[in-house]
Amino acid sequence: MSTKIHKTSYLEIIIGPMYSGKTSKLFEIYKQCKFCDIPVAVINHSFDKRYHETLMSNHDKIMIPCIQTNDLALWYNENHPENLIVKNADVILINEAQFFHDLYEVVIDMLKNNKKVYVCGLDGDFERKKFGRILDLIPFCDTVTKLTSLCSICKNGNLAIFSMRITDETEQTIIGSENYLPVCRSCYDTQSNICKNRDCDKNEWCSCS
Numbered sequence: 001m002s003t004k005i006h007k008t009s010y011l012e013i014i015i016g017p018m019y020s021g022k023t024s025k026l027f028e029i030y031k032q033c034k035f036c037d038i039p040v041a042v043i044n045h046s047f048d049k050r051y052h053e054t055l056m057s058n059h060d061k062i063m064i065p066c067i068q069t070n071d072l073a074l075w076y077n078e079n080h081p082e083n084l085i086v087k088n089a090d091v092i093l094i095n096e097a098q099f100f101h102d103l104y105e106v107v108i109d110m111l112k113n114n115k116k117v118y119v120c121g122l123d124g125d126f127e128r129k130k131f132g133r134i135l136d137l138i139p140f141c142d143t144v145t146k147l148t149s150l151c152s153i154c155k156n157g158n159l160a161i162f163s164m165r166i167t168d169e170t171e172q173t174i175i176g177s178e179n180y181l182p183v184c185r186s187c188y189d190t191q192s193n194i195c196k197n198r199d200c201d202k203n204e205w206c207s208c209s
Contacts, residue, residue, distance in 0.1 A: 010116040011107065011140055015123035016147030017163040018180045022120045023056065025147065026093045029118055030064055033091050041089035042066040043075065045096035056095055070099070072106040090116060097121035098132035107137055126165035126180065128188075149182035153191055158184035164191075 014025050026042070033040035044056040044066040055063035067085065069075055072094070075086050086092060092110060097103055098121040110117050123146070125131040138144060149160040160182030183191070 009111040009114045010142050011111055011137065012118050012143040012145065013134060013137060013141045014118060014120040014145045014147065015134060017122070017124075017149055017160055017182045019152075019182045020147035020149040020160070022147055023095055024062075025145070026056075026095055026118060026120050027062060027064060029091070029093060038091055039089045040091040040093065041086045042093045043072065043086070043095065044068055045099040046070045066095070071102065072100050073102045076106050076110065091118070092116070093118045093120070095120050097134050098123075100132065104133040104136050108140065111140065122163065124162065126163055128162060151184035151187055152181040153183050153187040158186065160184055162188045164188055 014022050016022050030040060030042060032038075042056055042064060046068045054066075054068060056066035057063045067075055075083050092115050094100070094103070094107070094117065097119045100106075103119070107117055107119060119134060119137060119141075121134050122131045123134060146161075151158040151160045153164075162183050162185070163180045164183045164187075165180055
């Protein structure tokens, strides 16, 4: 978020792999809003309870108040007893946006109602396939920010742009950062079999599996 206060509706999409600082980016925007006395609502998907049941946390365990839900429309369009938190906000921050089934419809409605919306989440899954509806919002957005991490395999400074799953589950949605590594393109393409042997103490790429 720039220091400029947007006078009309605004949509910024913040994407990237695991451990790229996406949630921390939302924290920066939240702090700016609070400093400038701008009404802000933070919405986090209820899947994300890694460090706290009711607060949104980044990997450094810095936490801020949030609404935990799996249904955006419930808090924005319906007669929810506390939906004024979102209705009265000028700025709305949505975390783990790839999990919201109604993301596209609700965000479009927010923009029609002059909201400033920041949508944060994964752009792709562990197979580098589209994850959720985030990418469908790009034609409507003002800014797209793609964050990167550092590759956890080669560890030579290469930028990590993908999330590689290090367990053998095949479902698209497996919660838990411990199940993934941020990796560069080269390591994603060449390292096909991370050790999934739970008894292996190497915690690295090996052939025992």
